Amino acid sequence: MENFNSIENDQTIHTVLPKPILEENKKNWLRKSVISLVIYAFLFYTIFDKNISYMAGLLVVLLIHELGHFFAMKLFNYNNVKLFFIPLLGAYVSGKKTVISQRQMSIVILAGPLPGIIIGFCLFIVTIFYPNEQIAMLANIFLFLNLFNLLPFIPLDGGRLIEVLFLKQNHNIRTIFTIISILGLAIFSLTSQNLFFLIIPISMVFELIMEMKNQKIRNYLTAENINYTVTYNDLTDTNYWLIRDCILLSFTKRYGGVQAGVHTYSIIEASIINHVSAVLKTPFLKDVKWLEKTAIILTYVFFMVIIPAIYVLLLIK
Numbered sequence: 001m002e003n004f005n006s007i008e009n010d011q012t013i014h015t016v017l018p019k020p021i022l023e024e025n026k027k028n029w030l031r032k033s034v035i036s037l038v039i040y041a042f043l044f045y046t047i048f049d050k051n052i053s054y055m056a057g058l059l060v061v062l063l064i065h066e067l068g069h070f071f072a073m074k075l076f077n078y079n080n081v082k083l084f085f086i087p088l089l090g091a092y093v094s095g096k097k098t099v100i101s102q103r104q105m106s107i108v109i110l111a112g113p114l115p116g117i118i119i120g121f122c123l124f125i126v127t128i129f130y131p132n133e134q135i136a137m138l139a140n141i142f143l144f145l146n147l148f149n150l151l152p153f154i155p156l157d158g159g160r161l162i163e164v165l166f167l168k169q170n171h172n173i174r175t176i177f178t179i180i181s182i183l184g185l186a187i188f189s190l191t192s193q194n195l196f197f198l199i200i201p202i203s204m205v206f207e208l209i210m211e212m213k214n215q216k217i218r219n220y221l222t223a224e225n226i227n228y229t230v231t232y233n234d235l236t237d238t239n240y241w242l243i244r245d246c247i248l249l250s251f252t253k254r255y256g257g258v259q260a261g262v263h264t265y266s267i268i269e270a271s272i273i274n275h276v277s278a279v280l281k282t283p284f285l286k287d288v289k290w291l292e293k294t295a296i297i298l299t300y301v302f303f304m305v306i307i308p309a310i311y312v313l314l315l316i317k
Contacts, residue, residue: 004220004246019240020269022232022277036085037063043087057138061145062091064119065112069093072111076104089199098231102164102288106296109161116146117303124311143311150304153181155204161300165293168284171215178208214279217246229281232273243276251275 037059045055066083070093073081078095085091120142127136150158159181167174182201189197221228226239235243241263248260258266266272288296 004217004249016237016241017263017265019235019237020265020273022273033083033085036087040085040087040091053134054137054141057141058145060138061116061141065116065146065149066091066093068111068113068115069108072108076101076108089197097282099283099285101285102168103292105164106161106288109157109164110296110299113146113149113157114299114303116142117150117307120146121307121311124314128314143308147304147308150300151184153184154178155181155200158300158304161296165288165296168286171218175208175212178204178211182208213250217243217250217279218281220246228279229283231282232277232280235276235280240276243279244272247272247275247279 041055041059044058045052062085070081070083073093073095076097078097081093081095083091083093120139123135123139123142126132127139149156152162153159154163154177159177163174163177167177182204185204186198186201189195189201218228221243226242228239228243244263245260248255248258255268255272258268258272
């Protein structure tokens with residue numbers, strides 16, 4: 001464990017510089033999202049499949065999936081909600097809130113895959129009575145992509161749902177669950193011969209290492225009775241510089257040009273600000289009782305198990 005004992009935490013001795021302002025880029029996200037969508041489509045078309053109708057179907061399914069998350073966040077008044085496409089891998093929606101509600105987050109997560117599964121299943125039923133290859137293809141994309149997202153692995157929606165309902169407050173269990181997710185996604189990539197997909201579990205390994213270091217910082221803050229379950233705006237100036245010093249001591253290679261204990265703004269301060277924000281934990285409201293959890297899990301099982309089973313039975317017939 002990194003040695004944080006040398007960090008000065010005496011607020012009466014030093015004059016503390018104000019913490020830097022966390023600037024959120026709320027402009028031009030729509031333009032960037034459209035650009036990322038175009039890049040996604042171009043790379044998919046040139047590298048994998050030159051079937052334009054299939055590519056268009058995939059983009060429609062991805063867009064509807066992410067718009068489900070997007071509008072759910074908007075419904076619950078998340079701030080700075082943005083949608084971006086990650087070329088060749090997928091898309092994501094980001095947003096911020098001063099307090100995260102367990103109930104609201106569960107709805108936000110399910111708002112992505114569930115509408116897509118419903119649409120896909122309805123389109124499949126249509127093809128039973130009115131056979132059409134294009135509609136059947138679109139139905140399969142809707143079903144496969146959204147069912148895949150419900151697999152119980154982080155960072156997929158199914159894994160995020162399990163994390164929010166059961167693991168959010170327990171770092172050790174979340175770490176184990178993340179390791180299982182990495183192994184599961186790696187095995188899926190190898191067995192499906194989709195080696196490009198290995199980018200996700202490999203990147204998760206580096207994120208896990210970073211999170212484990214961040215957790216050591218949190219453990220130190222807990223021992224020093226310093227509250228890190230706050231938003232960046234509510235973080236005191238003194239605690240900003242303290243957490244900043246912990247980060248610099250823990251990530252010496254990453255921030256090698258910045259010295260811990262020297263409380264002046266660096267040319268890479270924006271990157272450090274984002275790291276401080278990553279160490280902080282947004283207040284989490286556990287407002288889902290066991291009866292609601294049971295209903296959510298039954299809903300998850302219905303969409304993840306029952307609907308695919310009905311789909312297979314109808315397909316066989």
